Amino acid sequence: MAFPVLSTYRLQLRGPSAGDAFTFADAEKLLDYLDGLGVTHLYLSPILTAAPGSTHGYDVTDPTAVSDELGGPDGLARLAEAAKARGLGLIVDIVPNHVGVDQPERNPWWWDVLRHGRDSAYAAFFDIDWSVDPDGRILLPVLGSDDDVADLTVDGDTLRLGTLAFPIAPGTGAGGGAEVHDRQAYKLIGWRNGVCGYRRFFSITSLAGLRQEDPAVFETSHAEVARWFRDDLVDGVRIDHPDGLTDPTGYLRLLRDLIGPRAWIVIEKILGVGEPLDPTLPIDGTTGYDVLREVGGIFVDPTGAEALTDLAGKAGFEYSSAPEMLRQLKIATATTTLASELARVCRSIISAVGVDHPQLPDAVVALLTNVGVYRSDYLNLSALLSAALAQTVTEQPALAAPLELVSAALVSAEPAARLQQLCGAMTAKAVEDCYFYRDPRLVSLNEVGGEPECFGISAAEFHRSAAVRGRLWPQSMTTLSTHDTKRGEDVRARIGVLSQVPSLWAEFVASWQTTTPAPDATTALFLLQNIFGVWPADGVVTDELRERLHAYAEKAIREAAWHTSWNDPDTEFEDAVHAWLDAVVDGPVATELTGLVVQLEPHAHSDALGQKLLALTVPGIPDVYQGTELWEDSLVDPDNRRPVDYAVRAGELDRLSHPKIRVVRGALQARRDRPDTFTSGEYRPVLATGSAAHHVVAFTRGSDVLVAVTRWTVRLRHDGWGDTILPLPDGVWTDRLTGSRFSGPTPAGVVFGELPVVLLERSDA
Numbered sequence: 001m002a003f004p005v006l007s008t009y010r011l012q013l014r015g016p017s018a019g020d021a022f023t024f025a026d027a028e029k030l031l032d033y034l035d036g037l038g039v040t041h042l043y044l045s046p047i048l049t050a051a052p053g054s055t056h057g058y059d060v061t062d063p064t065a066v067s068d069e070l071g072g073p074d075g076l077a078r079l080a081e082a083a084k085a086r087g088l089g090l091i092v093d094i095v096p097n098h099v100g101v102d103q104p105e106r107n108p109w110w111w112d113v114l115r116h117g118r119d120s121a122y123a124a125f126f127d128i129d130w131s132v133d134p135d136g137r138i139l140l141p142v143l144g145s146d147d148d149v150a151d152l153t154v155d156g157d158t159l160r161l162g163t164l165a166f167p168i169a170p171g172t173g174a175g176g177g178a179e180v181h182d183r184q185a186y187k188l189i190g191w192r193n194g195v196c197g198y199r200r201f202f203s204i205t206s207l208a209g210l211r212q213e214d215p216a217v218f219e220t221s222h223a224e225v226a227r228w229f230r231d232d233l234v235d236g237v238r239i240d241h242p243d244g245l246t247d248p249t250g251y252l253r254l255l256r257d258l259i260g261p262r263a264w265i266v267i268e269k270i271l272g273v274g275e276p277l278d279p280t281l282p283i284d285g286t287t288g289y290d291v292l293r294e295v296g297g298i299f300v301d302p303t304g305a306e307a308l309t310d311l312a313g314k315a316g317f318e319y320s321s322a323p324e325m326l327r328q329l330k331i332a333t334a335t336t337t338l339a340s341e342l343a344r345v346c347r348s349i350i351s352a353v354g355v356d357h358p359q360l361p362d363a364v365v366a367l368l369t370n371v372g373v374y375r376s377d378y379l380n381l382s383a384l385l386s387a388a389l390a391q392t393v394t395e396q397p398a399l400a401a402p403l404e405l406v407s408a409a410l411v412s413a414e415p416a417a418r419l420q421q422l423c424g425a426m427t428a429k430a431v432e433d434c435y436f437y438r439d440p441r442l443v444s445l446n447e448v449g450g451e452p453e454c455f456g457i458s459a460a461e462f463h464r465s466a467a468v469r470g471r472l473w474p475q476s477m478t479t480l481s482t483h484d485t486k487r488g489e490d491v492r493a494r495i496g497v498l499s500q501v502p503s504l505w506a507e508f509v510a511s512w513q514t515t516t517p518a519p520d521a522t523t524a525l526f527l528l529q530n531i532f533g534v535w536p537a538d539g540v541v542t543d544e545l546r547e548r549l550h551a552y553a554e555k556a557i558r559e560a561a562w563h564t565s566w567n568d569p570d571t572e573f574e575d576a577v578h579a580w581l582d583a584v585v586d587g588p589v590a591t592e593l594t595g596l597v598v599q600l601e602p603h604a605h606s607d608a609l610g611q612k613l614l615a616l617t618v619p620g621i622p623d624v625y626q627g628t629e630l631w632e633d634s635l636v637d638p639d640n641r642r643p644v645d646y647a648v649r650a651g652e653l654d655r656l657s658h659p660k661i662r663v664v665r666g667a668l669q670a671r672r673d674r675p676d677t678f679t680s681g682e683y684r685p686v687l688a689t690g691s692a693a694h695h696v697v698a699f700t701r702g703s704d705v706l707v708a709v710t711r712w713t714v715r716l717r718h719d720g721w722g723d724t725i726l727p728l729p730d731g732v733w734t735d736r737l738t739g740s741r742f743s744g745p746t747p748a749g750v751v752f753g754e755l756p757v758v759l760l761e762r763s764d765a
Helices: 022-029 032-039 073-087 106-120 148-152 177-181 214-219 223-230 248-259 290-296 302-314 318-338 339-353 360-370 384-395 397-409 413-432 458-471 487-502 502-515 521-534 542-560 571-586 588-615 646-655 658-673 675-680 713-719
Strands: 006-012 041-044 046-051 060-066 087-094 098-100 138-144 153-154 158-161 164-167 186-192 202-208 237-239 265-266 621-625 682-688 698-701 705-710 725-733 741-747 757-762
Touching: 022 032, 022 073, 032 413, 032 646, 032 658, 041 658, 060 073, 060 214, 060 223, 060 237, 060 384, 073 087, 073 202, 087 223, 098 757, 106 138, 106 164, 106 646, 138 148, 138 542, 148 177, 148 186, 148 302, 148 397, 158 177, 164 675, 177 237, 177 302, 214 248, 223 248, 237 248, 265 458, 290 458, 290 487, 290 588, 290 675, 302 318, 302 487, 302 502, 318 339, 339 360, 339 397, 339 413, 360 413, 384 397, 384 658, 458 682, 458 698, 487 502, 487 521, 487 713, 502 588, 521 571, 521 588, 542 571, 571 588, 588 658, 588 698, 588 713, 588 757, 621 658, 646 658, 658 675, 658 757, 682 725, 698 725, 705 725
Parallel strands: 006 041, 006 621, 041 087, 087 237, 138 186, 237 265
Antiparallel strands: 046 060, 098 202, 153 158, 158 164, 682 698, 698 705, 705 757, 725 741, 725 757
16 A cells, blocks of 8 residues: 555546536646645546446446546546555546446446347356346347337337347347347337346346356456556545445455455445444455444434424324334335345245245345345354344244244355345435435424434444444545435534424414425425425525425435335426425525524534544544535535535635634644544544533544533523533643633533534644
8 A cells, every 4th residue: 555544535527428527637636736635546437438427336337447437547547646646546446346338338247248148258248147038048128118119210220219229149130120129139118117137236237247246247347446546546445335245255355355455345234233243254344334324423413303303203204113114114115116136036946945935025025125225244243143034934924934934044155145135225215215214303403314213322322333444444434425325424513403493493383384285294394394494595596406405306206206206206296396396595594594594604614624623533543525625505416416616615725714724724634644543543532521511522532632612502602501511631632723721621602612522632742
């Protein structure tokens, strides 16, 4: 490794065909700025060749080549060299689970498989289910209906239907389109059939799964990654969705052997509350969703839970029934959205044990609803599936017989892996992509890696989790925002303040429902929090913001799938929601929203600074998502991939008048100046004393850094600090953010005299 990873800065790259291009050359122009900010590594979104126009890069079409649109291998080399000259390194996001096949002609491997079928040199590269079709053809659910086959036309060695193109096998091109289609190794079918001939990324048909468990597939698809490390271009990798692989642990071991013991490896792993990361994995940690939940949760005021729960109930969301709703969502997801995957699991079970049972699908789904994590076959979770089997049999004794078949089949590799792959997909689609758009209690909790039923976290949990991470996973990533978060960090911080003023929020909601009634009260309660989260303090709603709000509302109500959905949109309901949204923006609600934002903005900013400082200083390697060194108002993707104005940020870095960039720069430069303190220094809670002690979260890193932040500032502003004392350890402590100096037990009102956060360094050490 050229440079130790102390912090990362996430950049979303995209080529010119995606619009608002941001390439290697553009990243190179930021190096002086990022160096001045204190960053040690640029963390790049996927850089391998992706589908034309891709705005994210996760639809890789050629894993063997760096994207020419981004600058190609020469552009990557120039960026790496320029970064290295400033003492900076590169981290790259790689996508082993799947490749993009939306435009088959753009993916050489996929095109060859479609042309030659089982005889293709790449037939074993993809996780194809050759048995699902009686004729052994690859089922491609890409048509509006099966009848569309009749409209296929022959164009040389290609079959075409509108913008769709598929290869024709040699010697099979005579005749009309439908006739030629019947001779191919693939079969085009309607997407509503609920059948797919290959493993997908969740339910996304345009992303086809790779068989990384095959050494030839791994070697071929990682040759370019290996070159980056061999040529000393890259210091580490972020692994996208390893839970989707057949054998994540085996894959990570192969990867570690390939790129070496010093490379930094973090995985996109969503851990449940209380779920530990398998300590035997040859990695440095996760991408930090567990820390996101903890850092955000510490600012949520638990005293607001009852009132906000009641408010949700009045809007039609009965919280006591939420667990059953979630269970039913998982069942519906597995039996409809993922019906093809469920059928394949059942076929693999039957093949392994030689016995079928009419209730086998019911048994598989019931079992998975009781698993509680994305994937349970990691070594440290070996007892979890047994417990889920026991619970399922207890709850549904009639399923004991088919569950015995499931248990017997799990000693075989294929059914065991397919069950786990279905479990993760079912959980993601039911929880992240549906339930998180339904629960309207406090939507800042509805975040990737979050559990909304946990209304924030206690200081006790926060400190314990941080201390354990410091011992077991000191190089795991910490983060507040990613390309996958449902809303940006500052938006969540502002929404979180509502936990401190639940009665005030309930009064406003009741008033707005009277003056500007919504087509559905639960939907309105959910959307109003998000609107509040991004509402401008000056009350000026630009055309751009209006468009963003409408785009978010459409996505939210379709993901919730209560009144409309992506597959079956209810235009009448959607039109009503859009009309209501315009009425909110243009009517009396807007004036009251502005007033509420102005009233609560100081508290939102306080929490935003607090969570930012914590994320940058708790055990782990912090990532700063692009642009979040200033206040940001992002909603879910693609909103959070909008271009960033770095000229503004460079100016703020020079002036250091913006409190957030002061915090980011101060913490990142402290990490760079004191690497041992932050990578291996002990984490020890510091407990304030006095009447307002619960408003302080503080800890030391090593013997020379102390971090303290304030929380729940609405009550604090009313009651004041009183006799609250922060017991500083021996020595003289200087705040890197303000230059103030303290020693000994110090009144909290003095410590937080200028900012609601402090980053203290021992200046006499």
